[in-house]
Amino acid sequence: MKLEDATPIIQLGEHLLVSMQGDLDDRAVLQLESDITRSVSETQATGVLLELSGLTIIDSFIARVIARLAGMIRLLGAEVVVVGIQPAVAITLLELGIGMQHLRTALNAADGMALLHEIRE
Amino acid sequence: MVLAIESPESVCSIDSEASLVTVRARVRATAVDLGFGIVDQTKLVTAASELARNVLRYAQRGRMIIEELDNGDRRGVRVTFEDSGPGIADVELALRDGYTTGDSLGIGLPGAKRLVDELTIDSRPGQGTTVVITAWDS
Known part of the structure; x- marks a missing residue:
């Protein structure tokens, strides 16, 4: 994994913001999955905002890891909102046969944060 | 007539x-070079990613060949994925949504087929598999 592809996990109050960037190889995606899960557990975060605008493709493997990650975060007692999927990536995911209907989504990071706050109230 | 240009670096x-x-980077660069729009680029790159992953998953190794196409009217690209792996016993079944012999969602092949203009499979059990996808600038 190249250094510029390293994905920062930023704590914002009781939420975590994760902005996935670049063309991630499988190992980087799996590493990120375990890093995020560990961060949620360590920080006792109540919500995670997964910001995906930096991903130029999401294939079935990456989609499956994102879905599994969302499931794990929920098991840890936190909420997940996915934001920023590029329109071309969304069209491709649907044609590929991956709807991701079970994920909570929002248009952008601000809406996503608002949604995370709303869910907790 | 379809003119295919294959260069060594492809x-x-x-x-x-x-x-x-x-x-993904090579296929993206070719799609950009051909003037594909962002949606067509993304579909092609995603299809290539699925097919390259199949090569790794089922055959451990293989190769990809990119050829730029020109039919006089439109420009396109043909991408071939070759391996000498176990092959696919039932190609029709492998193209069905949800069917998998590996640890996956079973959407790789049928999903990739939906993302491009054409997908053909030539497979001989025990000898290997060749999957060819073609996409034209829309």
Whole structure:
């Protein structure tokens, strides 16, 4: 994994913001999955905002890891909102046969944060 | 008449997870070069990623060949994925949504087929598989 592809996990109050960037190889995606899960557990975060605008493709493997990650975060007692999927990536995911209907989504990071706050109230 | 241009740098080996990143970058560069729009680029790159992953998953190694096409009217690209793996016993079944022999969602092949204009499979059990996808600028 190249250094510029390293994905920062930023704590914002009781939420975590994760902005996935670049063309991630499988190992980087799996590493990120375990890093995020560990961060949620360590920080006792109540919500995670997964910001995906930096991903130029999401294939079935990456989609499956994102879905599994969302499931794990929920098991840890936190909420997940996915934001920023590029329109071309969304069209491709649907044609590929991956709807991701079970994920909570929002248009952008601000809406996503608002949604995370709303869910907790 | 379809004119195909194959240059030496258009062959890319697939032998590790890191190859997937190279495959995606090469296919993206070709699609950009051909003037494909962002949606067509993304579909083609995603299809290539699925097929390259199949090569890794089922055959451990293989190669990808990119050829630029020109039919006089439109420009396109043909991408071939070759391996000497176990082959596919029932190609029709493999193209069905949800069917998988590996640890996956079973959407790789049928999903990739939906993302491009044409997908053909030539497979001989015990000898290997060749999957060819073609996409034209829309």
